[in-house]
Amino acid sequence: MSGPYLRYAAKRLVQALAVILLAYVFTFVVVSILPGDPITNVLRDPQNGFTEDEIRQIIAAQGLDQPILVQLWTSLSHFLTGDLGLSVRSSRPVTTLIAEVLPSTLVLASSAFAVALLLAATIAYGTQFLPKRFGQGLLRGFPSLFLSVPNFVIGLVLIHVFGFQLGLFRVIAPNSFWATFFAAIALGIPISAQIAEVLIANLDHESGQDYAAVARGRGLGQFRLFAMHLLKPSSLPVVTIVALTIGELLGGSLITETVFGRTGIGSLVQRSVSTQDLPVLQAVVSLAAVVFVLVNLIADLVYPLLDPRVKLVGGPKHRPTTADDSSAGTPQAVTS
């Protein structure tokens, strides 16, 4: 860990925090502009039987009569201390609601991610080694096929075949191992397509580079050329792609959870939208922003460690050893 790297990391960290705060403020503003005030709706519901006086008192107690900037400040300071407020519907802390469903979503998302990486790697590396007559072209067609089928369709097909026909898992026990496994496949397939496309394009590009021919001229076989030369440079851009697909993973998990009947962030969001439970929605959107920013932060921090050519903003990390060849003229006699 050199000085420039730490400076770079600190800079990126500060930027990440700024993005999270801005995202929070943005959702807060959007939510307050939206028509319909859920709190007033609930309080004015005749069934609850509040008088106008009581309603005014509650609103004052909640600080909802304050100017919007004051409300934003209160909300932001609560957010920063980890207090996300109470659900309007259930009156339970939003943090508790999220904590209940988060593990299930995390399990699904991370297994889907593992499926995506594995599948993408298999397809991409297959295109490099499979001879043309054994279906290399077919393999190359997989990513576009995967991209063009929505994940809920894949999910329904999987449920039908493996759940109902083969009876491999019980549809009414959605958190069982096999149910999670197939949900992860449904979610992972479209994501694997994006990663595979980038990997294949990079592998094709790198294997056409001069250095690959030179390495073959040095006597390297097909596999060693791949493992020692092509793998790393062609995998580097995948780090960036992975960070970008996290958003898709989050969005896709909402749909997949619905299809497979799982409880999770998806079902929480669905319920909160239908009941206009704004504190919960605000919290979930902020959570999504935090995850997104964190993953991209990690990608930014990892990349310079993997690629020696990346020049860090904030200081010259690599200085050319010499500016020209002039020093190369005087060889030293080597005694051994």
Next chain:
Amino acid sequence: MAPQDGLTSTLIRPEFAAPRPLRSIPLLKVDDLSVAYGAHQVVTDVGFELGRGESLALIGESGSGKSTIARAVLRLLPSGSRASGRVSFDGQEILRMPERGFRPLRGRAIGFVPQDPGNSLNPVRTIGAQAHEAAALLDEPDRAMRKQLILDILAQVGLDNPQRVYDSYPHQLSGGMLQRVLIGLAILPRPSLLVADEPTSALDVTIQKRILDLLSRLQDELSISLLLITHDLAIAAERADTLVVLKDGIVQETGRTTAVFASPASTYARKLHADVPALNPDRYAGLRDPGFRRAKAEPPKIEVSAVTKTFTLDGQTLTAVDSVSFGVPAGTTHALVGESGSGKTTTIRLLLGLEQPDAGTITVAGEQLNGRSPTELRAAWRHLQLIYQNPFTSLDPTWKVEQLIREPLDRFRIGTGQERDERVHKALADVGLGQHLLARKPGALSGGQRQRVAIARALVLKPDVIVLDEPTSALDVSVQADIVEVLLSLQAELGLTYVFVSHDLALVRQLAHTVSVMHRGRIVEHGTVTDIFDNPRQPYTCSLLASIPSGVTDVADAPQPQLIVAAE
């Protein structure tokens, strides 16, 4: 400049020397080799022989199939290509040998030195890691010993600090150092044949000479056979025992270098010989020499005095141009000569007003250019045009030739539509292109035609001054000769003033009147072309001049060429 004499004193470990040659069979024998990429035939019935410890050069321009032959010998042809004929290495037919059988030869018996050192090493792995791949071909089980052998070879190819090079990534080394590394890796497994594909075309002139010297030295000391692929007849003649001249994949002429070089028999070889600037310094004397009188009589058209430009990069200040002064009399050619990083490109950017100098003045036709507003500069550009280095990227590929040449007239709102058409036609005729090309797009033109279009585009405004930034460096020598001829005739006819930027001293000697030699942002020497080339005073100028390939082997103690079996 560090003296190069030290190179020859490096000791060669006896085990690096190949066993004494068997003279009976040639090391490499190519017969009736034909290669096609799909339906496109690129090499037709090529045959040659290369003896042990000998060197052979394949010479040709782009599209001559010379690199394809090298790749065929290495069996590194891209997929989709078909090769027929016979290639035998050390008595073994290798063209149809299964890959499994050939692999042990690649690297171990046949080494490869590529064209562009900057792209020929894996950018994300250290030099050391890649060197170990070459070292793995040695029968040395101990990794520490293998590392020592790597460090030895890096020292042997003239790298100062082998351990530092070993630990570096490719982007941390200069092009010349990378090419030394690649040569070192190629000779490390002690091959008996080294295939060098344009090993110096991506390098500066002085470094080119050092790399070629290194190859010649190693070839001598280790008695390696060298198959040299080059477009430069002068280099080939200087470095090879046998020449094979190729055009469109067909052998034009083949024979001992002395014979082919002294009296080329084929038309193509004669033309090639006449087009190489290094071999024909006075080729354009008739067109150029009238300018020498103007140089004495005319007032300066361009005056650059004490111009300095610094850039700040990563907190470090870099003086790209350091109090540079020169004057160019009207109707003459002034050449700025130097290697990459010498500041010649920054100097012309300053001259054109694309950058503002930190100090000094630039005057063109009596008007001071620096410190002008963009609008005032625009007016000046009407008389001051630039021709770029690479016609393959400087013309918009979606435009027709007519639009390309006409655009400057439209931009400056010159004349009526009718007059513009006439000027476009005139400009096209001036650069020797037919009117039928007006409707073509750059993609349908050859490199030489494109550069002519670029010249026509500059000429159409009737400028007084044209700045030429390495206008022929992306072109073949025969095309270069055409372009130079066009430029010089235009100068003789229209009295144009040229500022000519080049790293090619031989070309400068052919066409310039006055020369400024630049080195690290400064003009180290300045004078008429005869002064600079006949009486150089600065050691840097001398080293530049010494790096011009002369076409004559200058190694006095070179061994007599061994006998090869005559093909006929």
